[in-house]
Amino acid sequence: MLDVQIEPESIRIDKQFAITFKRTLRIPEDGSVHKPPPNFGAFPIYRVADYAKSLPAEWQSETSVFIPMYQREALYIRFENASPWQPYAVKVAVGGINAVSGEPHSNKLRGEPQDYLVCPPQLWLDGIYTQRGMVRQFLAMPLGLGYTVEGSISGSEKVGGLQIIVFAPKPGIFPAEAPETKPALRPTSFGRTPRGETVEMGLAAGGGIQQKVLPDPHGLESWDQNNFAQLSVHIFNSEQFQQITGLEPPPTTVNEQTYAEQRFPWFRLYGETLQGDVNPSELLPGVPTVAELDAERKQNG
Numbered sequence: 193m194l195d196v197q198i199e200p201e202s203i204r205i206d207k208q209f210a211i212t213f214k215r216t217l218r219i220p221e222d223g224s225v226h227k228p229p230p231n232f233g234a235f236p237i238y239r240v241a242d243y244a245k246s247l248p249a250e251w252q253s254e255t256s257v258f259i260p261m262y263q264r265e266a267l268y269i270r271f272e273n274a275s276p277w278q279p280y281a282v283k284v285a286v287g288g289i290n291a292v293s294g295e296p297h298s299n300k301l302r303g304e305p306q307d308y309l310v311c312p313p314q315l316w317l318d319g320i321y322t323q324r325g326m327v328r329q330f331l332a333m334p335l336g337l338g339y340t341v342e343g344s345i346s347g348s349e350k351v352g353g354l355q356i357i358v359f360a361p362k363p364g365i366f367p368a369e370a371p372e373t374k375p376a377l378r379p380t381s382f383g384r385t386p387r388g389e390t391v392e393m394g395l396a397a398g399g400g401i402q403q404k405v406l407p408d409p410h411g412l413e414s415w416d417q418n419n420f421a422q423l424s425v426h427i428f429n430s431e432q433f434q435q436i437t438g439l440e441p442p443p444t445t446v447n448e449q450t451y452a453e454q455r456f457p458w459f460r461l462y463g464e465t466l467q468g469d470v471n472p473s474e475l476l477p478g479v480p481t482v483a484e485l486d487a488e489r490k491q492n493g
Contacts, residue, residue, distance in 0.1 A: 193419065193420065193421060194206045194358060194360055194419060194420060194421035195207065195421075196254065196255045196421045196423070198237060198239050198255075198257055199237070200236060200237060201234035201235075201236060201237060202234065202237070202272075203237065203255075203257065203423060205280075205358045205421045206280075206358075206360060206421070207274075208273060208274040208275045208278070209271070209272070209273050209274075209280050209311070209358060210271075210272045210273075210274075211269060211270070211271060211272075211356065211358075211423075212234045212235075212269075212270045212272070213234060213235040213237070213259055213267050213268075213269060213270075213425070214231045214232070214233070214234055214235070214267060214268050214269070214270050214316075215231070215232040215233050215234070215235055215265070215266075215267060216229045216230065216231060216232060216266050216267060216268055217229035217230065217232075217266065218264065218265065218266040218329065218331065218398060218399070219266070219329050219398055219399030219400070219401055220399050221398055221399040221481045221482065221483035221484070222399065223400075224399075224400065225325075225326050225400040225401070225402055226399060226400060226401055226402065227401070227402055228268075228316075228318055228401055228402065228403065229266075229401075231268075231270075235259040235260065235261065235267065235442075236259065236260070236442070237257050237258075237259055238257060238258050238259070238437065239256075239257055240252060240253070240256040240257060240258060240424075240426070241253075241254065241256070243436050243437060246435070246436040246437075247436065251424070251426065253424065255421065255422060255423045255424065256423075256424040256426070257423070257424070257425055257426070258353075258425070258426040258427065258428055258433075258436075259425060259426075259427055259428075260427075260428055260429075260430060260433040260441050260442055261332040261393060261427050261428075261429070262332065262429065262430060262441075263332060263333060263334060263393070263429055264331055264332065264333065264482065265331070265332050266329050266330060266331055266332075266398060267330050267332070268316055268317060268318040268319070268329075268330065269284065269316060269317045269330075269354075269356075270315070270316045271309075271311040271312075271314065271315055271316060271317075272315075273311060273312060275370070276312050277366060277367055277369075277370055277371055278361060278366045278367075278368075279310050279311055279312055279313075279361065279366070279410070280310075280311050280358050280359060280360060280361070281301055281308050281309070281310055281311075281358070281359040281361075281408070281414075281415040282308060282309045282310075282311050282314075282356065282357070282358050282359070283297070283298075283299075283301065283307065283308045283309075283356065283357045283359075284309065284317055284354065284355075284356055285297035285354065285355040285356070286320065286330070286340070286341045286342060286353075286354060286355075286394065286395040287335075287340055287341060287342025287343075287346075287349065287351040287352050287353065287394045287395065288342060288346070288351040288355065289341050289342050289345045289346065290307050291317065291319075291320045291321065291341075291476075292306070292307050292308065292309070292321045292405055292470065292473065293305060293306075293307035293473045293475070293476075294320075294345055294473035294474070294475025294476040294479075295307065295473075295475070296346075297355050299357055299420070299422065300417060301359065301412060301415055301417055302412075303408070303411075303412035305470065305471045305473075306405075306407060306408055306470045306471075308359075308408070309405065309406075310406065310408045310409065310410065313406050313409070314405070314406050317403075317405075318330070318401045318403050319397065319398065319401060319403075320341055320397055320476045320479065321405045321470070321472060321473060321476060322397075322400075322472060322473070322476045322477045322479070323472050323477060324404075324469050324472055325402060325403070325404055325469060326400050326401065326402060326403065327400070327401050327403045327405075328397035328398055328399065328400055328401070328476075328479070328481060329397070329398030329399050329400075329401055330395045330396075330398070331395065331396045331397070331398040331482055332393045332394075332395060332396075332427055332429075333393060333394060333395070333396040333482060334392075334393055334394075334429065335349040335350075335352050335392055335393065335394050336349055337349075338485065339394075339396040339482055339485050340352070340394035340395060340396050341394070341395060341396060341397055341476070341479050342394050342395075343394075344397075344478070344479040344480060345475055345476075345479065349394060351394070352392045352393060352394040352426065352427065353392070353393070353394065353395075353424065353425050353426040353427050354395065354423075354424075354425040354427070355422075355423070355424060355425070356422075356423040356425065357420050357421070357422050357423070358420060358421045358423075359415045359416060359417060359419065359420045360415070360416050360419045360420065361410075361414055361415060361416065362413075362414060362415065362416045363416075365410070365414045366414075392426060392427065392428060392432070393427035393428065393429055394427070395427070396481070396482050396485075397479045397480065397481045397482065398481055398482055398483075399481065399483075404468075404469035404470075405469055405470040406468070406469060406470070407468050407469065407470055430442075
């Protein structure tokens with residue numbers, strides 16, 4: 193199994209591959225497809241094992257962590273590779289639902305249709321993949337209210353959080369040393385990391401964001417499906433976070449008006465010149481957004 197190191201703002205796998213959870217602007221759910229919003233720093237990461245007395249026994253593992261988020265707050269997942277000429281295959285699930293295929297989460301890769309990411313060239317994921325060139329943003333919502341992707345697809349809300357599996361390539365598939373040129377990385381983030389909401393949270397679907405889920409350029413047989421790291425990422429609201437840790441929760445993130453007032457830029461879309469994207473799921477396009485569910489609840493009283 194791949195080595196996993198939990199750091200304050202990232203999860204490092206196999207020493208060279210890292211995953212971070214980035215705080216970002218919630219995109220309006222207005223039917224438009226928006227450019228990726230800016231990065232406002234990483235969510236802090238806490239080990240479940242460090243708070244074992246306050247958390248369920250079945251959560252206890254070396255690769256089980258939690259992050260604090262406010263209800264309706266947005267995140268994206270960033271993948272960084274110190275040796276980009278040696279990529280990794282990554283499966284991402286929200287509440288036990290694969291974020292690319294909409295199928296139940298599993299610890300095996302599927303090639304047709306592709307249900308995983310290859311990192312690089314995929315350097316981040318903004319949400320669930322609903323159509324070619326577009327995802328719907330990850331938004332934190334409490335379990336039990338019917339807002340989450342998990343609830344929409346499975347009809348129940350019991351898992352919550354994120355589940356991530358990182359697979360190493362098979363030995364000898366990729367060069368041991370760096371080639372002369374390296375893949376381009378996502379631009380450096382703008383903005384500042386802010387520092388200073390009792391139900392576990394899941395991820396719901398927000399507004400549309402331009403993003404491709406890129407096809408595997410190497411093929412399914414490139415990945416060692418017996419050599420992987422499996423992560424569980426729980427999400428807590430501010431009230432529960434404080435009860436568990438005794439710490440003050442992070443302050444409320446800035447809103448879109450604040451972003452505009454401070455003239456924070458939007459990212460140029462990475463991957464515009466890369467060819468193709470994965471066939472979209474038939475399941476995930478039907479997941480309603482938070483705004484659509486809000487309107488339905490208001491109409492039904």
